[in-house]
Amino acid sequence: MPAPSEWRYKPRRAPWYGGRKTLLAVGLITLLTLSGLVILxxxxEQTGPEGFLVGLGLAVLPVPLLVTAFCWLDRVEPEPWRNLAFxxxxxxxxxxxxxxxxxxxATQWLASTIAAASPATADTWGATVVAPFVEESxxxxxxxxxxxxxxxNFDGIVDGVVIxxxxxxxxxxxxxxxxxxNAFGEDQHLGYSGLQSTTAATFFIRIVxxxxxxxxxxCxxxxAFGIASMAGHHQRVRRVLLPLMGLLTAMLLHGVWNGSSTLGPYGFITVYGLFMVPVFGVLTWLVIWARQSGLRSIRAHLPAYQAAGWLTPPEPVALSSMKARNLARTVTRHRHGRPAARTVSEYTSFATSLxxxxARAHRGAPDRDFTAREQELLHHLWQRKHLAAPALTHATHATAARAYAPAQQRPQQGPQQGWAPQQQTPYGYPQPGYQQTGYEQGGYAQSGYRQPHYAPPGRPPHPSPYDAPHSASYGRPPGSAP
Known part of the structure; x- marks a missing residue:
């Protein structure tokens, strides 16, 4: 029998799962590679070598800002980097x-049929009707x-907006x-040298x-996809209609934006100020609200696992606060290095997913593999608990002290004496199954906390949602029949 520290949980998969996943990944990579080569x-060909380099250098400027903004929104439960790269x-x-x-x-078809006498009309119809439909689809x-x-990895509004x-x-x-x-090529054709009128105007409108x-x-x-992801499996109409309504709304917004150039000299400014900016503000507020709602959901649902012995009492508080999470990672990195800080980040990610x-089960939309997924996440947490739990406990106490102590008495950020448990491992934290740790010494044993113990491989540790739970609701989605 392997030692507890060497045991790793492996969820059961269908025999064809690995081959199907690999085949899908290879197919997508091949498709994207060929598409990239063709688009390149x-x-x-359209811009020329010089125009391509100029366009590439200018177009890349807003990309880091936008990607950083979306990653900030996604910090509560970060999307896997593979999803974002795809x-x-x-x-x-x-x-x-x-x-x-x-x-x-489509533009050629319009020019040769309904708008044969007016190519400008074909371009207008192409920009306001065809382009929004094609591009948004x-x-x-x-x-x-x-x-x-x-x-x-797709379980809410924030995930849908970020993707x-x-x-x-x-x-x-x-x-x-x-x-x-193309704008740079036009300037060169007209005899301008460097970035002149057309290029500057295009840069100002599209980049600035x-x-x-x-x-x-x-977004x-x-x-709409994010809202649909929160619907139950039995709500199929909602799961289909909501994305379609969102797609049609996106096409409408895109069409209004493209059509602003046909509304006269002030059409662009009017649409920009009275339509686009307010919509942008409302959507930003909604996504930030959803982000905060996710933190509140963590605070509401993790105490059930704390009561069952999987988490210590301070952890739900720390995991529902971005400030406490950041402090836990910072302290761990200063004390034990980057690999340890990465372990704490993984722990917070798995706890958030849990x-x-x-939360989805409480809303009446449990995952079909609820029990298997819950067991998998709990084991991922337990493998990292010896390092992450003390850091999160320290972060909870430190942020609470900063919130209530006078400014001159607030503790300094960074590692402090006495916050790590006494029984040490190479990282400075206890191994699973330890006795008389900092948690028990700190009084948590009297509040009902007790350590789970490892079981033979193939079975979850005890207490768990599957063996001898403290609550009869464990091992099945909340609200289901015993």
Whole structure:
């Protein structure tokens, strides 16, 4: 029998699970690679070598700002980097390629049929009707794919908005390379040297004034998918209609934005100030509210696991506070290095997923694999608890002291004496199964806390939601029949 420290939980998977996952990943990587090569050749052909380099250098400027903003929104339960990388690559390569090809064919068809006598009318219809439909559908496909195939990581409004925003950021990046490169080519054709009128105007409108335009449109689609993800499996109509309504709304916003250029000299400013900015403000407020709601959900649902012995009493408080989380990572990094701080980050991520899993069950929308997923997350927590729990306990006490102590008496941020348990490991924290740790010495044993103990491999430790729970609700979604 392996020692507890060597045992690793492995959830049961279908025999074909690994092969299917690998095949899907290889197919997507191949598709995105081919799309990237084709879009690179098309953009370079349209802009020329110099225009391509100028457009690339200018278009990349807003990308770090937008990606940082979306990652900040996603800090409560960060999306796996693979999901974000896929979303950006899909927007920059596959969605842009579809948009260029489809928009070109549609505009040519309009020019040769209903608008044969007026090419300008065909361009207007293409920009206000065809382009919004094609582009928002192409970008929304990335959100749909992650909604269907990465369902575990898609469980709320913030996830939908972040995935949609990253996808649209990639799309806007490639589109800006094309527009700025073409503008530079026009300036060169007219005899200007360097960045002159057309390039400067395009840069000001697309990079300075409206870098959030494409992310704003697609985030409406992501918002609808996020709301749909919180619906139960039996609410199929809601899960289908909400994304469709979000996609149609995104197309409408996109069409109004593209059509502003046809409303006269002040049409752009009017639409920008009276329409786009208010919508942007409302969506930003809604996403920040959803982010705070996620923290409140952690505070509400993790105490059930603390009562069962999986968490110490201070941990639900610390995990529901971004300030306490940051302090726990900072203290651990100063005391034990970056690998230990990364372990604390993993612990907070798994604990957040556990809270959201139980929150969905309380809303009446439990995951089909609720029990298996709960067991998997609890084991991930237990493997890291010896390092993360003392740091989070210290962070809870330190943030509480800062909140209530006078300014001159507030403790300094950083490691303090006495916050680590007495029985040490190479990291400075206790191994699972230890006795008389800092938790018991601090009085938590009297409040009902007791340590779980390891069971033979293949079974969860005790007490657990599956063996001898403190609460009869463990081991099944809340609200289900015993």
């Amino acid at each position: 050749a098309l953009v370079r 979303a950006f690559a899909w927007g920059a390569c596959a969605a842009t390629l579809v948009a260029i090809i489809a928009n070109g064919f 192409a970008k929304g496909a990335a959100v749909l794919l992650l909604f269907l195939f990465r369902r575990r 949609a925003g990253i996808t649209a950021t990639g799309f806007a990046f490639t589109e800006n390379v094309l527009y700025l490169g 004034m409206s870098p959030f335009a494409h992310p704003l449109f697609t 409406v689609t992501g918002l 809270a959201f899993l139980r």
